[in-house]
Amino acid sequence: MDKIDLSRRAFIRTAVAAGGGMVLGFNIPATRDAAAATVQPELWKPPAGGVEVNAWLTIDADGVVTIRVPHTEMGQGGMTSVAQLVAEELDVPWEKVRAVLADANRHVTRGNEYKDMSTGGSNLVRNRHPHIMQAGASARERLREAAARKWGVDRAQVTAKQGVLTAGANRGTYGEFATAAAQIALPQEPKIKAYGDWWLLGKDVPRMDVAPKVNGSAIYPIDVRVPGMVYAAVRACPVPGGRLKSFDFAAVKARPGVIAAIELKQSKANLGNSDMRSAIAVVADSFYRAKVALDLMPIEWDLGPGAQNSYAAMDAQARDLMDKEAKHAEEVRGDPRPLLASPGGKVVTGSYARPYETHAPMSPPAAVANVTAERVDVWSFTQNVAATLLLAADQAGRSPKDVFVHGTFQGGAFGQGNAVDITRQAVELSKQLGKPVKVIWTREEDTAQARSRPPIWARFQAVLGADGLPTAMLSRAVGETFNPAYADRGIANMPYNVPHFRYERHVVPTNIPVGPNRAPGNNANGFTIEQYVDELALAGGWDPLEWRIKMTEGNERWQRVLLKLKEVSGFTTKLPRGQGMGIAVVESHGSTVGVCATVEVTRRGQLSVEKILVVTNSGYVINPRAANEQVYGCVAWELSHTLQGGLDLREGRFRNTNFDGYKLTRMADMPPVESVYAMSQDGWWGGFGETAGPPTPPAIANAIFFATGKRIRSTPILQHNLSWA
Numbered sequence: 001m002d003k004i005d006l007s008r009r010a011f012i013r014t015a016v017a018a019g020g021g022m023v024l025g026f027n028i029p030a031t032r033d034a035a036a037a038t039v040q041p042e043l044w045k046p047p048a049g050g051v052e053v054n055a056w057l058t059i060d061a062d063g064v065v066t067i068r069v070p071h072t073e074m075g076q077g078g079m080t081s082v083a084q085l086v087a088e089e090l091d092v093p094w095e096k097v098r099a100v101l102a103d104a105n106r107h108v109t110r111g112n113e114y115k116d117m118s119t120g121g122s123n124l125v126r127n128r129h130p131h132i133m134q135a136g137a138s139a140r141e142r143l144r145e146a147a148a149r150k151w152g153v154d155r156a157q158v159t160a161k162q163g164v165l166t167a168g169a170n171r172g173t174y175g176e177f178a179t180a181a182a183q184i185a186l187p188q189e190p191k192i193k194a195y196g197d198w199w200l201l202g203k204d205v206p207r208m209d210v211a212p213k214v215n216g217s218a219i220y221p222i223d224v225r226v227p228g229m230v231y232a233a234v235r236a237c238p239v240p241g242g243r244l245k246s247f248d249f250a251a252v253k254a255r256p257g258v259i260a261a262i263e264l265k266q267s268k269a270n271l272g273n274s275d276m277r278s279a280i281a282v283v284a285d286s287f288y289r290a291k292v293a294l295d296l297m298p299i300e301w302d303l304g305p306g307a308q309n310s311y312a313a314m315d316a317q318a319r320d321l322m323d324k325e326a327k328h329a330e331e332v333r334g335d336p337r338p339l340l341a342s343p344g345g346k347v348v349t350g351s352y353a354r355p356y357e358t359h360a361p362m363s364p365p366a367a368v369a370n371v372t373a374e375r376v377d378v379w380s381f382t383q384n385v386a387a388t389l390l391l392a393a394d395q396a397g398r399s400p401k402d403v404f405v406h407g408t409f410q411g412g413a414f415g416q417g418n419a420v421d422i423t424r425q426a427v428e429l430s431k432q433l434g435k436p437v438k439v440i441w442t443r444e445e446d447t448a449q450a451r452s453r454p455p456i457w458a459r460f461q462a463v464l465g466a467d468g469l470p471t472a473m474l475s476r477a478v479g480e481t482f483n484p485a486y487a488d489r490g491i492a493n494m495p496y497n498v499p500h501f502r503y504e505r506h507v508v509p510t511n512i513p514v515g516p517n518r519a520p521g522n523n524a525n526g527f528t529i530e531q532y533v534d535e536l537a538l539a540g541g542w543d544p545l546e547w548r549i550k551m552t553e554g555n556e557r558w559q560r561v562l563l564k565l566k567e568v569s570g571f572t573t574k575l576p577r578g579q580g581m582g583i584a585v586v587e588s589h590g591s592t593v594g595v596c597a598t599v600e601v602t603r604r605g606q607l608s609v610e611k612i613l614v615v616t617n618s619g620y621v622i623n624p625r626a627a628n629e630q631v632y633g634c635v636a637w638e639l640s641h642t643l644q645g646g647l648d649l650r651e652g653r654f655r656n657t658n659f660d661g662y663k664l665t666r667m668a669d670m671p672p673v674e675s676v677y678a679m680s681q682d683g684w685w686g687g688f689g690e691t692a693g694p695p696t697p698p699a700i701a702n703a704i705f706f707a708t709g710k711r712i713r714s715t716p717i718l719q720h721n722l723s724w725a
Contacts, residue, residue: 051178053142055106055113056086056135059178063163065092070102070114071124072383073209074410074417075362075633076689077626078124080208084622085129088200089136089192092163092174099208101407104385109401117386120418120516122589122687125622129685133192139181141190146180147172195620195681204625209409218409222366222440224379229368229436230259232429233290234422235299236279236449239652241511242304243278252297257289258282261297262432264425273451273515274391276424283433287440306511307652311355311455314649317508318457318478322351326476326504328484330492334500336463336472345463348470348539352528353714356647356654357453358662359517360640363411364446369426370436371396376403377436378427381410383417395427414637415516416450447657451515452647454480456487458528462498468540469551472500477525480508489521490586490694491529495558496551511652518637519690522588526694527642527701527715530584534702535711544702545571545583557617557680561585561594564615564678569596573706578602578724582702586694591618591686595635597699601707605723609639609671609700617678618686624677627688631675634692639671640664642697646716 050058050066058066069082083099107114115131140160147165148155150172158167163174212218237243249261266278280299284290340347365381369392376396382388382405389405396403410417422439429437441449462473475494479487484507492503517523537547545566552558562585565571571581578601585594596613614631621627644663648655656662675692701712708724 051182053139053178053182054135056132057090057139059174061175063092063173063175064096064098065090065174066098066100068102068114069099070107070117070385071128072119072385072407072410072413072417073101074119074383074413076124076630077207077209077623078119080205080626081125081622082132083208084200084205085125085132086136088198089133090140091161091199094200094205096163101385104389104405104407105401105403107386108389112386118384118418120383120415122591122689122691124689126590126618126685126687129622130192134189137190137192138186141186142181142184143174143177145184145186146177150177150180201622202620203623205623207626207629213409220363220366220409220411221368221379221381222363222411224368224408224438226368226370226377226436229370229438230283230285230433231287231290232281232283232425232437232439233287233294234264234279234281234425234439234441235294235445236277237301237303238448239301239303239306239511240277240449240513241306242652243302244280245300245302247280247300248298252282252293255289255293255296257285258293259284260433262429264428271513273418273513274421274424276395276421276428277449279425281425281429281439283429283437287438291442303652304511309510309512309649309652311649314455314480314508314510315353315457318353318506319351321478321506321508322457322459322476324506326506328505328507330503332492332501332503333498334472336474336498336500336502339463339472339500340461340474342463345471346539347461347463348536349459349461350532350535351457351459351713352531353455353457354524354527354646355455355715356512356514356649357517357641357645358447358647359412359414359416359450359452360447360659360662360664361410361412361414361416364441364443365416365420365422365450366438366440367422367426368436368438369423369430371427371430371434374402376427378403378405378423379408380405380423380426381413381417381420382423383410383413383415387418388423391423392427395424396431414518415520418516420450443659444657447647447662448654449513451513451517453517453520453524453641454486454514456524456528458491458525460529460532462536464536464540468542469547470498470536470540473498474502474504475529476504476506477528478506478508480510480512480514483516483520486516486521487525490525490588493587494529495555495587496533496548497553498551512649518634519588519693522586522694523638523690526584526586526588527697530586530695530698531701531711531713534582534705543573548583548585557587557592558585560678560680561592561615561617564676565594565596565613568615568676569613571596575706578707580703580705580707582699582704582706584695584698584702586691586698588691588694589687589689590684591616591688591691593617593691593695595692595695595699597696597703599700599703599707601704601722601724603724605721607643607704607718607722611672611674612696612699613674613676614692615676615678616688616692617680618688618691619680619682619684621677621679621688627677628675630688631692632673634690635673635696636665636670638693638696639700642700642715643717646719
């Protein structure tokens with residue numbers, strides 16, 4: 001009987017009847033023989049017969065519009081959002097719309113033709129909708145102009161609606177005029193539509209990537225196979241900053257399938273987020289064989305000075321710094337220190353902390369590189385295919401015009417996809433071996449080497465006036481971050497109208513590489529400031545919700561969220577013992593989001609999160625269905641890290657690098673999440689992909705306080721004793 005090479009994905013593909021859905025152009029052959037004979041086609045090639053009207057779209061004779069999406073689809077619905085924005089302006093039936101991933105080589109070599117190919121910071125819709133919609137509007141006007149010239153009328157007389165052009169008795173489809181439209185240069189590009197004129201935006205639209213993900217045809221970097229490909233397992237020094245001293249390849253060289261062991265040499269003394277780090281790779285004819293050989297191969301590391309680092313030491317240092325004035329200081333409104341030092345005032349102090357936390361994307365990073373004399377081809381874990389192309393070109397020592405990064409789906413990223421050097425590893429190994437190489441990071445390697453969410457420590461002091469409201473407030477934060485501004489978010493720019501407010505920040509660098517992690521800065525800082533707000537309110541005799549409403553008077557964005565939260569949440573501080581509701585509001589990535597959490601805590605301290613209500617003001621929402629999904633995902637993300645996460649840093653390395661020690665929320669434990677909108681709709685746009693996360697942890701912690709009387713000052717929450725009498 002012939003050996004069958006059947007993966008779970010291949011089984012799904014063959015078990016589910018094919019039909020409909022978006023075709024991405026990839027084909028994963030069912031057998032190795034087929035794989036050897038098939039080259040992965042390029043995602044950006046238009047369908048046969050399609051005419052390129054502009055860089056963003058093609059139209060075929062049947063009026064099917066294929067939109068090129070320059071941004072990464074990593075589960076957030078980016079392909080659907082871009083297609084929806086273009087289709088709104090083009091005015092074409094949604095069932096006629098298809099989407100493919102745009103060509104990074106074209107973008108880089110033609111002067112950034114898509115303006116920006118990065119995907120992160122909840123920027124895709126909020127900051128890029130103008131030029132994305134402009135592409136659809138421009139194509140529409142070219143079609144109108146082409147029809148006007150043929151019919152001998154003014155363009156103003158031509159109507160473009162739902163894929164059809166009309167002017168009096170004249171009628172034609174977009175497909176009929178696509179070729180002529182492609183030749184037209186407009187004297188002036190049209191303006192995009194204003195809110196109120198939308199016909200598609202603002203409506204529930206099904207995600208375009210659901211079908212291929214369900215039927216198994218969706219391709220991720222880990223799925224890619226090219227002829228002659230070999231596999232590499234990689235290990236960097238377990239203590240970041242350390243270096244490889246030696247390895248004994250002879251001990252594993254004779255193992256089945258093993259091809260080589262290659263040192264990956266650190267490129268710089270002080271590493272940036274995309275620089276090559278010191279590591280060792282074992283290459284074999286399968287990943288399993290490469291990994292087993294790597295595990296068995298004797299390796300000696302120079303651990304470096306970082307081996308003395310621990311979270312306990314950092315925590316002690318941070319708490320000591322809290323008593324000292326920081327070098328970075330902002331007097332946002334006056335100087336609160338004299339008022340805090342005056343005798344007789346009621347001073348309220350609160351301290352909080354969150355540790356290192358990991359990204360834990362569903363799919364561990366993987367990359368395939370094929371470096372040949374003619375070109376360099378890459379499939380990689382990335383949130384920016386254009387940046388990945390330039391990085392690959394740099395590592396290969398080649399011109400960017402010879403490098404092609406092929407878009408795939410991404411199995412999550414949460415910021416990590418902007419900051420890993422796995423592409424460099426794959427390119428370097430392929431360059432040295434003269435073969436296509438697939439590099440896969442194990443979950444342990446991913447957790448150990450990824451740029452983690454940095455820890456944060458914060459202490460707040462405020463003095464209360466006669467009305468129970470703060471008159472002066474001093475905040476002091478300690479952060480370890482590659483971007484100090486992240487440590488400020490949510491604290492330095494807090495919206496509460498304290499007459500005298502000063503913010504200070506200490507920075508404590510360590511050997512641990514850190515980077516953006518879903519809602520960077522706001523995610524950790526929300527836990528600190530929004531718990532302290534509750535403490536302030538209660539100390540002054542205020543209801544926490546009413547305190548926030550009072551302290552944000554005149555701030556339309558926040559007032560809209562808080563008043564809606566009051567209307568729909570039923571928030572109260574007077575529930576029976578063991579039950580609690582907590583609220584928190586955080587502004588992040590241009591959106592203001594409030595959360596009301598409802599919890600139950602048994603006498604023995606077992607916590608159950610019963611419900612999460614989320615109220616969002618992002619200015620506008622273009623797809624409520626996708627927005628709800630993002631809200632749900634943000635809540636699930638923060639529940640995992642807040643309740644059970646937290647990286648255990650000892651002797652310079654993380655000790656809990658897989659899901660047995662870094663536990664995530666399971667589906668059965670996920671509470672109901674209700675999403676409500678309170679949109680300003682007055683000209684500003686906020687993000688959705690990260691914004692419901694930051695207020696979730698403090699809302700839960702505040703709810704626990706009302707259920708138990710215990711203030712949770714650090715995460716993970718479930719490490720605390722929540723029992724009550």
